[in-house]
Amino acid sequence: MRALVQRVSSAFVVADSASAGEIGRGLLILLGVSFDDTEAECNFVAEKCLNLRIFEDVNGKMNLSALDVRGEILVVSQFTLYGDCSRGRRPDFTKAAPPEQARKLYDMFICEMRKSGLTTRTGVFGAMMQVSLCNSGPVTLLVESRTK
Numbered sequence: 001m002r003a004l005v006q007r008v009s010s011a012f013v014v015a016d017s018a019s020a021g022e023i024g025r026g027l028l029i030l031l032g033v034s035f036d037d038t039e040a041e042c043n044f045v046a047e048k049c050l051n052l053r054i055f056e057d058v059n060g061k062m063n064l065s066a067l068d069v070r071g072e073i074l075v076v077s078q079f080t081l082y083g084d085c086s087r088g089r090r091p092d093f094t095k096a097a098p099p100e101q102a103r104k105l106y107d108m109f110i111c112e113m114r115k116s117g118l119t120t121r122t123g124v125f126g127a128m129m130q131v132s133l134c135n136s137g138p139v140t141l142l143v144e145s146r147t148k
Contacts, residue, residue: 001037002081004030007139013123014130021121026071032081033102041145046112076123
């Protein structure tokens with residue numbers, strides 16, 4: 001599982017010309033699911049995202065997590081995180097999970113975010129979406145469930 005985590009001052013997603021989710025200060029998480037991901041990997045990535053110390057403390061050091069600052073979470077499914085561009089010019093998506101499997105783990109990830117008590121919004125799984133954000137820092141990190 002891969003989560004592209006961006007610290008944002010605001011973010012929103014639109015699907016089918018309608019607002020799907022919007023947050024203020026917090027994390028925009030673009031989530032990709034691989035064909036060999038399990039519940040254990042989902043739990044690992046969720047816990048890592050919630051506890052990443054990427055918000056500034058009173059001394060300006062990145063020392064606080066989304067939990068510490070009561071940040072909001074916006075989760076958007078993005079199978080293209082498993083696009084392999086190493087050969088040719090067209091990405092190969094064979095490592096991405098099929099939709100049924102990806103949906104199950106995506107929903108589980110969202111459930112873990114909500115269990116934290118943080119406001120959690122989502123995009124629309126499988127839809128064409130437009131994502132807008134104001135990246136704070138900018139801070140963007142890739143969290144993976146296992147070393148590749």
